[in-house]
Amino acid sequence: MNKLQRRMGTFALTMVGMGSIIGSGWLFGAWRAAQIAGPAAIFSWIIGMIVILFIALSYSELGSMFPEAGGMVKYTQYSHGSFIGFLAGWANWIAIVSVIPVEAIASVQYMSSLPWKWAQWTHGLVLNGSLTGKGLGIASLLLIIYFFINFWTVSFFSKANSFITIFKIIIPGLTIGALLFAGFHSGNFTYHHSVAPNGWASVFTAVATSGIIFAFNGFQSPINMAGEVKNPSRSIPIAVIGSVLIATVIYVLLQVAFIGSVDPSLLVHGWHQLNFNSPFADLAIALNLNWLVIILYSDAFISPSGTAITYTATTSRMIYGMQKNEYLPKVFGKLHPIYGIPRPAMFLNLAVSLLFLFIFRGWGTLAEVISVATLISYITGPVTVMTLRRTGKLLYRPLRLKGLSIIAPCGFVFASLTLYWARWPLTGEVLFIIMGGLPIYFYYQAKVKWKGFRKNFRAGLWMVIYLLCMMLVSYLGSEKFGGKNIIPYGWDMLIISGLSLVFYVWGLKSGFETEYLQEACKVNEEMRVREEEITSEPYKETAV
Template sequence: MNNHLQRRMGTFALTMVGIGSMIGSGWLFGAWRAAQIAGPAAIFSWLIGMTVILFIALSYCELGSMFPEAGGMVKYTQYSHGSFIGFLAGWSNWIAIVSVIPVEAIASVQYMSSLPWKWAQWTHYLVVNGSLTLKGLLLASAFLFIYFLINYWTVSLFAKANSLITVFKIIIPGLTIGSLLFAGFHSGNFTSNSVGESHGLSSVFTAVATSGIIFAFNGFQSPINMAGEAKNPGRSIPIAVVGSILIATVIYVLLQVAFIGSVDPSLLVHGWNQLNFNSPFADLAIALNLNWLVIILYSDAFISPSGTAITYTATTARMIYGMQKNEYLPGVFGKIHPLYGVPRPAMFLNLAVSFLFLFLFRGWGKLAEVISVATLISYITGPVTVMTLRRTGERLYRPIKLKGLSIIAPCGFVFASLTLYWARWPLTGQVLLFIMIGLPIYFYYQMKVKWRGFRRNFLAGLWMVVYLFCMMGISYLGSNKFGGKNIIPYGWDMLLIAGLSLVFYIWGFKSGFETEYLHEASKLNEEIRISEEAIATESLEEKAV
């Protein structure tokens, strides 16, 4: 049986995968949620979020070019620190990503629930008090099945469908930005003292973690998880990752500016935190009598989230495939269809889990918060992993070796830790405990292999466990601006997080060792070196001709 994924995706297709993942339901709801929390200062929240993600993404760019394999994000840490922390990182990353699929379905249904036309009165019963009704759940379930079918047959169909949808997703936000800025822009919304309660920088930071900003930027890892299908991963991955982040940032910042400026000042008498919309941009368009834009926005409420969900349906299947190769899951999930080149059993598992999340979390806001925190937990291993591999895998071929990574990596670790803290207690504690629930699966498979190498793997990952419990404790004891008991006052809490983060970064870096998994991965790494040398030779020969 052919268990190899098909390498058909170029730089443009991978970039479209990244943008398609980022411009989903985040643009439909993110600007409104960020404005609710931080008011006009939400613009800075997007820039801070971009900075956090960019520092983390740069670490993964080097890793992705070294090991361009399906579901790579759940494998890298295993190469540097062994199976224990590798499982924790992979589990949290998978939980964060697979839950994006139902949240996008929820977003489409939630937007549709406020259609203003008489023929669409039935949609008003899809959502009640921000939660999907039985009818809403059935419609969202139908969306999940559509996402599944588009990915079921071939990578080529996924790539073509995603690129087409992504182009549309860039155009619609652009039309929205231009129309709102032209039709009704209130510059006073950015400076008036009546625009809501001021919580200082803490509100800006909290918006980064909980309003959907980290959730929106989460799509940067999609090109990395699809690296196994890239034609030239060493060139395509960094361009796709960094390019998609920067393009998404421009779009999101302009959307935030347009949203803040287009709100009727009379709606802000009681503050930004009292600003409630069912369909934020569509409601603004209705108020400004932009009927043509209303129609487009309601159409895009299906297209944008669907494009993101289609992307994540593909990438999460590759993650399950990767976790099986790490021996965390039964062998059936590592099977690739011999004709279509897609991991179908993994797709079925993710579909089942998506249905579970859909019925557990029936509102966009709550699930987006959970996803953001789970994602941050998985991100913290990237900077440690990439620098550890520079020590333990010095001989490995690196298509891209980033300059200044010795500074970028620890900064990325600190930024991710701070953002995790900004998510506020008790959410931080709830998600951290949720991540720990996966450990029995790890211990079960360790028992099956008779605890082979367990002690060394566990000690190499112990820093991660201690780190998570420390973060939980500081979140509980921290300032009341972030939901804590105010035992550690505001300002000192963030200094403590930053200092401890550097300690854990150093501990994590020193804990890594040359694992048996790294030996196996080095074979793939050597194949990449040979492949890229062959491509370079062919290119020179073509130029000579």
């Protein structure tokens, strides 16, 4: 039987995380966050990091327990059965596969404002924030290049990604240093005598819609690549948590540099009127930093492309995982006999990426969709990890997080609040897209004659009602978050927090020892035996 090849070490896996996180988010995120929240955007990044870190901690324990390809689309099935397992997997796949075209769009959008005469032809690539026909052609070519870089082997992918990621960390560092020393206006942080000129509600909205959640989304990649890691119990938590913390430092410093480098004359009409096509490059041009301009336009290809290359690899493992859950045709579970790559899954993701590219066309629009879909997929992680502590007590846990009984519900509440902050009607639109995947689930249930459907449906019913309640509160909520203002500001977030805890408890009580968990225990046991062979010591649970 074909198996994915375990060749990746801790450094390579951390580079996968950093390569996924540092993409187009840093090129556009600081501008979008400042436009929405003003100088208080700095707090938006910190809040985003807290939300992601609480979620990432839950998934780190899951990833170390089940080091499987495409693990993020499997875990909830182990704790609650196929119905909610499909919903979580579908939402996660939608969120991740969308990243591939958004990175291609980012590269083309930056290229559309090249200042040199020989590059005048690029100015017709984007019109009113959307790619033109010529822009779509170049973006499509980039998607095909990402595809072929991953087509042969994980080893080649690891080497290419590690090199690109190192470059991607250096460039933001140079940008931060150059902007801080070339033209820093400290008065920008209290311009119009306010750190938060658009109100503190805008700080929360920026977390969900400016690309902050999207920018941190790459923490999932090391987990989805877990099936190809040499020592998952050590590498996964280091790669996941380490990449989030390193990225936070970079993002906050970039935000500080961006806010301080804006010419105060551009802020006369407020931060919300601050418009750039290529944010950091435009600042560098204004400060006559020509060397930085060249580097930034080069990096506009390298950073997004590095992320897209990573996601091209990880999304194919997600499709592979969904097929193993029997949600997709068997062809998508086939691995190449020599390279161990799920090539049919790669072809499917390429087709979907091209579809999303032609439908959405703009970075901002697609980044918002990704952020909300990602939050929906995050919801199940904290519930799953705590449920498995009850239903899978005998499972081998290389990593056992202390305080998870507090971390998990906090992560659930934080993710729910951030989903609400995304504003109506965006929340409703994306929830509708997620629900749109259910016909596929029902089709495959019909093929197996609805085997165990009632039990699986009951175990996942809490998630459906949760999503409907979130949609309703978002519609009725404060006008600060796009609602009808029937529920006033302040009370809306209190209600979301209370409802979240109710659904969290309901989710825990709905879990059961599924047939999928029994199968996963075999993988878990194989890992225990393998790690004992590596260390030559009996299993001892590691608490962190």
